[in-house]
Amino acid sequence: MASMFKRMRESVMPTLKETRFQEKGVLTPEEFVAAGDMLVYKCPTWSWESGSTVRAFLPEDKQFLITRNVPCRERVAAIEYFDDNDELVAMDDGDDEGDGWVATHMDMGAGGEQLAAIADAMQPVSVPAVASMECSGSDSDSDIPDMDDFDDDDNVLEDDDDATAVFGGAGPSSGMEEANILMTRTYDVSITYDKYYQTPRVWLFGYDETGQPLSQEQIFEDISQDHAKKTVTFEPHPHSGIPHASIHPCKHSNVMKKIIDNLGLSGQTLRADQYMFLFVKFISTIIPTIDYDHTFDMEG
Amino acid sequence: MAVQFYPLRLVVEASFWYALAAEKIDRLQLATEPVPVAARFSTGAKAPVDGRLFLSGDSLQDPLPPRPHHHHVHGALTLVNTAADFKALDKKSLFDAAAAQLWADIASGAWLDAPELLLPFLVLTYADLKKHIFRYQAAFPAIKLSPAVQSPAPASLLVLDDGGKALAAAVDAKFGTDSRPLVWLVRLSPGCEPAVEEVSEWAAFWAADPETAPLIAVADPVSSPDHPGWALRNVAAAVATTFGLSTFTLLAYRESLAAADADAPLASSLVVPVEVAPEALAAAAENRPSAVGWEKNKRGKIGSKVVDLGASMDPNQLMETSV
Known part of the structure; x- marks a missing residue:
């Protein structure tokens, strides 16, 4: 319902026409396209896509950005609270719930400083209604036959074959190690333009080790616990209608504004077309173990 | 020593099931003849993951819209109407027909002009459109020479x-x-x-x-x-x-x-x-060589897989999770 309301609201909102980037940290659709072009140019693992629902204020072939099949080798719980690289930052709101932003991978190089700025500027966002959301379908689970039920019962379809390599099979590098790196979850990460908040918005769709879609609860395992069920919600992707996990964009512009100001103090100017570089680095604080390409330099 | 080739996995994006459900209702209806389907893949993932071919929301379109730095391969999708039909499918003969076509394309040299013929695939599916549950099984036929292809030196x-x-x-x-x-x-x-x-x-x-x-x-x-x-x-x-x-x-x-x-x-x-x-x-x-290539499940056995999209397709379940 909320998303339907938002779609309606979005449809009557005028499109942002003039740049308000320096004052407000928001993007016009044209600036979104320019920033996306720069991202795709600097990092070809990202590409533009058109999707099934075309929104008229963006070029037909540049509706949203996506990078696919991104490995995610460990769960957030495996690194959170145990990794010396992580620092807890931004406790400045005095909130006793300890809703600070965990900035993981602070040593990621070029982006480190900007990242700290991002973390500083972000205020905890609360979407209380979502926190109580339950993973649906659990009660209907019993109807679903186990996928292993269907092991081929007309017996062997084919003979053994010594030219087929197997997981953990013989090889120069240790079998265990290979099995480990090969069996990972993967994610499709996409970035759309949110007309209401006038910022980019991130969407996640995950697959397990065997290529099956991840459930909502499983996706939460890959989202920093400070954000899971607070800034991250499940909503239909605006270009496909398929429910994705999404990082709520209501604070994105404040963060960018803060960064623009910080850079301004040190005499630097951030151009709107460089927005996406910062943005993808910022996302990595929320999904620290999803290993998409965010390691490039800021120099555009 | 025989060269060991690493098998592939077919990853079916959720958007493909949406497209297939729509195609079945609007066009295929009860027809069960194989329909052409195309998969994409890219190479050199940043961290090692196993070889994955992707079926996407546009995989039933012809031609498949290009995606930068991706390769296309073509397959045949068989969609049956009931769980019983799925169980009763003559998988062996479907696979054998694909293998025979593969060998014909090799023997005739047709592959020289269309190299993607060397990586055909099959998908057998049953879609329970009421419960939004999809069962499928994939195969990538490969020629099994005898004696097998040898490696004079390690890769x-x-x-x-x-x-x-x-x-x-x-x-x-x-x-x-x-x-x-x-x-x-x-x-x-x-x-x-x-x-x-x-x-x-x-x-x-x-x-x-x-x-x-x-x-x-x-x-x-x-x-x-x-x-x-x-x-x-x-x-x-x-x-x-x-x-x-x-x-x-x-x-x-x-x-x-x-x-x-x-x-x-x-x-x-x-x-x-x-x-x-x-x-x-x-x-x-002399005789057409045999072929292998059924996709294995996570226990290393040949078998079908199930995807339950009830949580994202079923209006009743969606309503419960919507805020």
């Missing part, structure tokens, strides 16, 4: 002085980024720029520099540091059959697009020397 990582930048640039210049073939020819002569050519130009390419044997490059979605991917298996059989070669070198081409790998985009590519025994070719000429 090794491709080592080039410039990390493969010149070769990657030559491939981009030759084919562009939107329509990469599955197989092509590469010549790395010392002191020369890398040369790249379509596989159909085999004779001319070879004649241009008889001293340096071409590498047969195969786009490889697998990232195993030890094993070439499944597609190289059919390419080995096709090259040996068409050109009567017994020893040649395949290149499992894996190009990373990540900015972090910009200095060595081809560093995970594998050079794979192979040897095909003349007896294997003689036997294959």
Whole structure:
């Protein structure tokens, strides 16, 4: 319902026409396209896509950005609270719930400083209604036959074959190690333009080790616990209608504004077309173990 | 020692099931004849993941819309109407028909003009559109020569002085980024720029520099540091059959697009020397060789998989989760 309301609201909102980037940290659709072009140019693992629902204020072939099949080798719980690289930052709101932003991978190089700025500027966002959301379908689970039920019962379809390599099979590098790196979850990460908040918005769709879609609860395992069920919600992707996990964009512009100001103090100017570089680095604080390409330099 | 090829996995994106559900209701209805379907893959994932072919929301479109730096392969999808029909499907004969077509494309040389014929695939599905549950089973037929393709030397990582930048640039210049073939020819002569050519130009390419044997490059979605991917298996059989070669070198081409790998985009590519025994070719000429390639489930057994999209497709469940 909320998303339907938002779609309606979005449809009557005028499109942002003039740049308000320096004052407000928001993007016009044209600036979104320019920033996306720069991202795709600097990092070809990202590409533009058109999707099934075309929104008229963006070029037909540049509706949203996506990078696919991104490995995610460990769960957030495996690194959170145990990794010396992580620092807890931004406790400045005095909130006793300890809703600070965990900035993981602070040593990621070029982006480190900007990242700290991002973390500083972000205020905890609360979407209380979502926190109580339950993973649906659990009660209907019993109807679903186990996928292993269907092991081929007309017996062997084919003979053994010594030219087929197997997981953990013989090889120069240790079998265990290979099995480990090969069996990972993967994610499709996409970035759309949110007309209401006038910022980019991130969407996640995950697959397990065997290529099956991840459930909502499983996706939460890959989202920093400070954000899971607070800034991250499940909503239909605006270009496909398929429910994705999404990082709520209501604070994105404040963060960018803060960064623009910080850079301004040190005499630097951030151009709107460089927005996406910062943005993808910022996302990595929320999904620290999803290993998409965010390691490039800021120099555009 | 026999070369061991790393098997592939078919990853069905949720958007494909949406498209298939719509196609079944609007167009296919109760028809169960196989329909063409296309899958995409890319190579050189930043961190190693196994070889994955993707069915997407547009996989039932013809032609498949291009995606930069992706390769296309074509398959056949059989969609049955009931769970019982799915169980009763004659999987063996469907697989055998695909294998026979594969062998015909190799024997006739049709693969030279359409190398993607060397990586056919099958998908058998049953869609429960009331519960939004999809059952499927995939196969990637591969020719099983007897004796098997041997490795005179172990596969090794491709080592080039410039990390493969010149070769990657030559491939981009030759084919562009939107329509990469599955197989092509590469010549790395010392002191020369890398040369790249379509596989159909085999004779001319070879004649241009008889001293340096071409590498047969195969786009490889697998990232195993030890094993070439499944597609190289059919390419080995096709090259040996068409050109009567017994020893040649395949290149499992894996190009990373990540900015972090910009200095060595081809560093995970594998050079794979192979040897095909003349007896294997003689036997294959006599009787069509058998084929293998059913996808295994996570317990390493051949079997079907189930995807439950009730949580994202069922209006009742959606209403419960909507805020």
